[in-house]
Amino acid sequence: MRIVVGIKWVPNTQAVRIDPETGTLIRKGVPSIVNPHDLPAIEAALRLRDTVGGEVIAFAMAPPPAVKGLELALGMGVDRAILITDRVFAGADTWATSYVLGNAIVKIEREYGRVDLAVFGQETIDSSTAHIPGQVASWLNWPYAYYVRDIQVSGDSKIRIVRELEEYVEEYEVELPAVLGIAMRALKPRPVSLYNKLRAKLDKNVIITWSNSDLKLDPRCVGLKGSPTIVAKTIDMPEVPRKKEVYKPRDPRDGAKWIISKIVEDEKLRELLVKKLWGE
Numbered sequence: 001m002r003i004v005v006g007i008k009w010v011p012n013t014q015a016v017r018i019d020p021e022t023g024t025l026i027r028k029g030v031p032s033i034v035n036p037h038d039l040p041a042i043e044a045a046l047r048l049r050d051t052v053g054g055e056v057i058a059f060a061m062a063p064p065p066a067v068k069g070l071e072l073a074l075g076m077g078v079d080r081a082i083l084i085t086d087r088v089f090a091g092a093d094t095w096a097t098s099y100v101l102g103n104a105i106v107k108i109e110r111e112y113g114r115v116d117l118a119v120f121g122q123e124t125i126d127s128s129t130a131h132i133p134g135q136v137a138s139w140l141n142w143p144y145a146y147y148v149r150d151i152q153v154s155g156d157s158k159i160r161i162v163r164e165l166e167e168y169v170e171e172y173e174v175e176l177p178a179v180l181g182i183a184m185r186a187l188k189p190r191p192v193s194l195y196n197k198l199r200a201k202l203d204k205n206v207i208i209t210w211s212n213s214d215l216k217l218d219p220r221c222v223g224l225k226g227s228p229t230i231v232a233k234t235i236d237m238p239e240v241p242r243k244k245e246v247y248k249p250r251d252p253r254d255g256a257k258w259i260i261s262k263i264v265e266d267e268k269l270r271e272l273l274v275k276k277l278w279g280e
């Protein structure tokens with residue numbers, strides 16, 4: 001079974017600023033990490049490969065520093081990685097991003113053979129639209145299931161999946177090839193192994209880079225030019241005033257009472273709470 005797993009290289013903060021001129025994200029100066037919700041997706045792909053055999057290919061459309069994210073995936077045990085990077089892809093909205101990723105899967109099939117599954121994280125911590133997996137499925141015309149927490153091969157070219165919903169779970173049989181979005185807390189990701197990490201560093205062929213001269217996509221359909229959505233307006237986050245107060249309690253009980261008096265506004269409720277806690 002050949003499984004591809006999408007990885008996004010994201011700023012290590014949710015406080016991403018937006019350039020008011022261009023409406024695009026300002027990433028400069030912000031350290032980046034692999035989107036944490038992609039780690040369970042990598043784990044799901046690896047478990048499936050370890051059970052039925054085959055290979056896992058991690059891929060990311062991102063600027064060159066994202067190679068570090070792919071190295072982490074390789075360190076976890078992914079077989080190979082593809083960095084899709086080109087200036088022409090910059091400024092993409094989710095439509096243009098998923099278009100590139102969908103076409104990258106088509107190229108992976110041409111280069112390496114049939115792709116059975118494309119797995120993605122549930123969402124990202126920077127944009128968190130959760131658009132990408134569904135859109136990739138649409139470009140490829142493959143079935144799509146999300147909030148997936150378990151995958152078992154159930155027959156020739158079929159898998160049985162468990163979807164985790166708020167109050168219940170659902171089971172489906174899905175025809176392959178398919179796209180899955182893995183639920184964010186579904187699986188504990190395995191740690192990076194030293195052997196895999198060294199392999200990623202030493203084997204120069206394990207990470208491949210594709211630009212648009214490899215994918216040959218119409219430049220009008222990718223990046224900012226190919227993005228039908230625009231950031232029309234950004235609203236500054238309102239400043240939350242912080243008032244610092246210092247209180248020196250006589251003893252812990254006095255300190256606790258003071259904290260209650262600060263967080264419980266209703267006087268009657270406050271008295272009731274103090275009575276319940278201290279019988280006063």
Ligand SMILES: Cc1cc2nc3c(=O)[nH]c(=O)nc-3n(C[C@H](O)[C@H](O)[C@H](O)COP(=O)(O)OP(=O)(O)OC[C@H]3O[C@@H](n4cnc5c(N)ncnc54)[C@H](O)[C@@H]3O)c2cc1C
Nearest residue numbers: 006007024061091093094097121123124127129130131132
């Ligand atoms: C109007 C608009 C303008 C934008 N402009 C810019 C811009 O100028 N510069 C910029 O950097 N971003 C820009 N973005 C954000 C960019 O579109 C998203 O980063 C990207 O499309 C992924 O969307 P998401 O983070 O919401 O992913 P989600 O849909 O929340 O991600 C779900 C999963 O898809 C996979 N995935 C997501 N992105 C990738 C990827 N690139 N490669 C591989 N797998 C992936 C991961 O597995 C992830 O867990 C813009 C977005 C919008 C809506």
